[in-house]
Amino acid sequence: MKSMIIIGNSGNRRTTGLQAARARLGLPPALVLDYLDVLQGKASLRSVAQSMGQTVNEPPLLRLDAPGEHFEVERELIALGAPDAATQHLDERWLRFNKNPVQPISTKMAKTMEEVKGKLYHPSQWFRGYCILLSQLDREAAHLWDMPSWMNAPEDIAAMFDKRHTHDILSSAGLPVARRLAAPEAIPDYDTLRDIMVNKRTYRLFIKLAAGSGACGVIAYQVNPVTGAESAVTTIGVENYVRRPPIFYNVKKLVNYKDHQVIRQIINWLLRHGAHIEQWIPKASYRDRTFDIRQLVVAGQACHSIARISRTPITNLHLDSDRMSLEEVGISEHLQTTVRQCAEQTLSVFPRSTVAGIDVCLSSSSYRPYVLDVNPFGDLLYHSYYEGHDPYEWEMKMTSLSTTI
Secondary structure (H helix, E strand, O other): OOOEEEEEOOOOHHHHHHHHHHHHOOOOOOEEEEHHHHHOOOOOHHHHHHHHOOEOOEOOEEEEOOOOOOHHHHHHHHHHOOOOOOOOHHHHOOOOOOOOOOOOOOHHHHHOOOOOOOEOOOHHHHHHHHHHHHHHHHHHHHHHOOOOEEOEOHHHHHHHHOHHHHHHHHHHOOOOEOOEOOOHHHOOOHHHHHHHHHHHOOOEEEEEEOOOOOOOOEEEEEEOOOOOOEEEEEEEEEEOOOOOOOEEEEEEEEEEEOOHHHHHHHHHHHHHHOEEEEEOOOEOEEOOEEEEEEEEEEOOEEEEEEEEEEOOOOOOHHHOOEEEOOOOOOOOHHHHHHHHHHHHHHHHOOOOEOEEEEEEEEEOOOOOEEEEEEEOOOOOOOOOOEOOEOHHHHHHHHHHHOOOO
């Protein structure tokens, strides 16, 4: 088995989970290169590779992990994405939308931000910073090794992280995705959104922050075409002030807004920072609740899967949704095969990636599968086993067989 470098946040549940899996398989621990150290210039791929004694002909397995759940890392990424940050133009090569952050703050201001629990900080500037970092890591690896061995290539992660670009890639490949309401640049604000909804006679939508995760920045939005009454189910909250800008935050539970002004304000904020807007597909149900499926794919093969059951349109597990097996919700073996094939085909359009969690829903009417999201970090699945292995064990087993990316 190749040596391994994890670029992530040491000590968090992802890093410790993967290290524990390696220990159970009798593998040596991976070396962790902290995002924070990279962002602050304290360490690099080069310094880590040199400490491991790696050579050009012997590249380690490189794993980029999720950068979230660490405020200092978030702050540094926002600073890196600032317009006055000292970055090369080419480092923006994977930014396809929102190249200029909304209401940007300077590098200095970003670095002095203090943590406020739940606050949503400059998502468009954060994503710009993350794309720049991914590009820099990609270039550094290419200088160190003739053929860097990424589990998921940085370019693919940038593409998966942007729901607008993911939708473009999947639809171009002929994969089943929800119909997009309009191109992102065609919907700059709430008023335009409402006009397009009327023109297209589409009154139920999902509005998703382009680079959001974990249901953060998602709205299940619907309008009564007769009365004009609105409903917006989301985790986003807002606090307004007299003398300073409003604060948007993640309340970490679902709220159903009915007030027009609040809905308009939240949607305008999402659209400014970049959003993907798609048709609301009614999901298949289990008893009196709806569900969708998180299907993990590793090295081209569908493996671990769970059904996420909810009384709301948004099924993320941390929002009090239940997890069940696909058999428990009554999905036939034939339909399970269809879901697995759909997920495998989805990951195949990202040819330089080994692992992704594919979110698939089955329509309530025909049980036709639709791809909802592609998560490059979607392998944090508790109490889920495939052929006796948890997700991290399975990934390490499969990547030991093939590390040719």
